[in-house]
Amino acid sequence: MTDALYLLGAALLGFLAGGIANARIMRTKESLIFTTSRSCSICAAPAHPKEMLPFVGYFAVKGRCHKCKAVIPWQYPATELAFAALFAVFAARALGMWGLVTPDFVASNALWVLFVRDALVACALVLIFIFDYRAFIIPDRITIPAMIIAIICNVALGLPVVSILLGGFLLGGFFAVQFLMSQGRWVGGGDIRMGMLMGFLLGPWLGVEALLLSYVAGAAVGVGLLLTKKRDMDSHVPFGTFMAIGTVVTLLWGQQLLDWYLGFFG
Numbered sequence: 298m299t300d301a302l303y304l305l306g307a308a309l310l311g312f313l314a315g316g317i318a319n320a321r322i323m324r325t326k327e328s329l330i331f332t333t334s335r336s337c338s339i340c341a342a343p344a345h346p347k348e349m350l351p352f353v354g355y356f357a358v359k360g361r362c363h364k365c366k367a368v369i370p371w372q373y374p375a376t377e378l379a380f381a382a383l384f385a386v387f388a389a390r391a392l393g394m395w396g397l398v399t400p401d402f403v404a405s406n407a408l409w410v411l412f413v414r415d416a417l418v419a420c421a422l423v424l425i426f427i428f429d430y431r432a433f434i435i436p437d438r439i440t441i442p443a444m445i446i447a448i449i450c451n452v453a454l455g456l457p458v459v460s461i462l463l464g465g466f467l468l469g470g471f472f473a474v475q476f477l478m479s480q481g482r483w484v485g486g487g488d489i490r491m492g493m494l495m496g497f498l499l500g501p502w503l504g505v506e507a508l509l510l511s512y513v514a515g516a517a518v519g520v521g522l523l524l525t526k527k528r529d530m531d532s533h534v535p536f537g538t539f540m541a542i543g544t545v546v547t548l549l550w551g552q553q554l555l556d557w558y559l560g561f562f563g
């Protein structure tokens with residue numbers, strides 16, 4: 298029963314975080330900039346008080362601006378739902394529920410630190426997913442604070458500092474080399490910071506695994522788009538969106554996947 302309450306609390310926190318994120322990133326014609334208020338992107342009217350409620354607010358106003366009746370994109374409630382779902386899943390992981398495994402190095406009295414780390418990083422990953430998908434950028438003002446959170450929490454959790462640093466510089470270096478080789482044509486500076494974030498968060502082994510998963514996910518979606526002729530070979534791929542997915546999957550199932558894979562070799 299208590300576990301269920303924790304999950305509910307985590308989901309509510311997620312809806313709230315998603316609502317704040319939406320107000321700051323979505324309600325603007327310029328998807329690149331953070332806005333300070335939650336207002337209609339067409340008529341600029343401030344949101345109706347009912348609409349301020351996370352997730353249910355969208356349905357309370359029937360998905361339309363109360364003033365000009367412009368359709369509110371479904372991405373708003375979807376973003377809020379994504380935050381809530383991730384918060385609940387990471388709470389379940391910290392509680393050892395749903396077959397999710399907590400990392401070996403986390404002591405039982407530090408599970409809340411694990412939840413705080415994962416929930417905060419999840420906020421960053423959802424934002425990176427949205428920004429890179431919509432605008433092909435991975436903003437430093439998201440990746441750099443997330444890196445700092447990942448390092449502080451991992452040190453508090455007892456992950457060896459060598460492992461944290463090695464992960465960050467290995468994955469960041471992977472993109473930095475490509476950046477230098479192509480003079481910034483293959484990857485951008487944002488990719489380097491994203492790689493560092495993944496490495497600082499996951500350490501070298503799981504970091505590389507997350508990177509591989511990102512490439513697999515990117516290739517699968519890319520082939521699908523080519524087959525359905527939605528894209529051609531020259532289309533730009535928002536790789537940050539796939540790195541965000543790869544990181545979440547690795548946070549949740551990375552160790553099990555790695556153990557399963559290594560099981561083939563002995």
Ligand SMILES: [Zn+2]
Binds near residue numbers: 339364
């Ligand atoms: Zn309006």
